[in-house]
Amino acid sequence: MAVTESPLIIALDYPSLDAALCMADQLDPSRCRLKVGKELFTRSGPAVLEALHGRGFEVFLDLKFHDIPNTVASAVEAAAEQGVWMVNLHASGGRAMMEAAAARLAQQRLTTHLIAVTVLTSMQVSDLEDVGVFSAVSDQVTRLAQLAKQSGLHGVVCSAQEATQLASLCGDEFLKVTPGIRPAFAAANDQQRIMTPRDAMQAGSTHLVVGRPVTQAEHPMDALKAIEQELV
Numbered sequence: 161m162a163v164t165e166s167p168l169i170i171a172l173d174y175p176s177l178d179a180a181l182c183m184a185d186q187l188d189p190s191r192c193r194l195k196v197g198k199e200l201f202t203r204s205g206p207a208v209l210e211a212l213h214g215r216g217f218e219v220f221l222d223l224k225f226h227d228i229p230n231t232v233a234s235a236v237e238a239a240a241e242q243g244v245w246m247v248n249l250h251a252s253g254g255r256a257m258m259e260a261a262a263a264r265l266a267q268q269r270l271t272t273h274l275i276a277v278t279v280l281t282s283m284q285v286s287d288l289e290d291v292g293v294f295s296a297v298s299d300q301v302t303r304l305a306q307l308a309k310q311s312g313l314h315g316v317v318c319s320a321q322e323a324t325q326l327a328s329l330c331g332d333e334f335l336k337v338t339p340g341i342r343p344a345f346a347a348a349n350d351q352q353r354i355m356t357p358r359d360a361m362q363a364g365s366t367h368l369v370v371g372r373p374v375t376q377a378e379h380p381m382d383a384l385k386a387i388e389q390e391l392v
């Protein structure tokens with residue numbers, strides 16, 4: 161497995177294993193990690209993990225578990241046993257759920273990074289209000305990140321707009337994995353809380369998740385190169 165210094169995680173949001181591997185085969189495991197999400201995993205199952213690991217990539221399995229503590233702990237254990245580099249759950253599942261998942265990994269001596277989604281980067285304050293949360297987005301992100309840290313998690317998914325505040329509250333070592341990354345050339349799509357790659361790193365993101373700006377680009381490798389150049 162290649163261990164990369166790069167903060168880039170490319171989201172393989174494709175409807176088939178073949179399409180995902182076609183992109184993976186153009187990428188270099190020494191220059192990025194890959195993310196497998198709900199669509200690809202639901203269609204291809206663990207075979208995609210095996211195929212990407214076989215090509216030398218570290219994989220973030222982005223299934224955002226949210227269920228009762230025993231179910232989530234068992235799902236996290238199953239993911240880690242498949243050798244993924246990172247797995248996640250929703251912090252809004254609460255302290256008991258997060259503690260159970262972290263404890264299960266420790267008990268089984270599994271070293272997979274376990275992180276918690278705070279507030280989805282597609283959400284803004286009105287979306288929080290719709291689900292009965294009457295806080296500023298940044299306050300809700302902070303609340304859930306601190307809960308995740310107290311529960312023994314290694315970091316969070318947040319937007320880069322919250323990375324600076326989380327670095328000062330939770331420390332530089334606490335992972336801040338930030339989707340909603342949009343280079344100047346890319347459309348925002350359904351993302352609400354966005355930032356450019358360079359600004360996101362300056363704000364304190366530890367990892368940048370990039371999907372459509374690369375995978376839907378007319379020339380994906382040129383788009384990736386442009387992002388890498390922003391980061392130099």
Ligand SMILES: O=c1ccn([C@@H]2O[C@H](COP(=O)(O)O)[C@@H](O)[C@H]2O)c(=O)[nH]1
Nearest residue numbers: 171197279280281339340369370371372
């Ligand atoms: O808050 C979140 C959590 C996860 N995601 C995932 O990241 C990628 C982003 O893809 P883009 O095409 O660059 O928008 C996608 O797989 C999401 O499921 C997120 O965007 N926000």
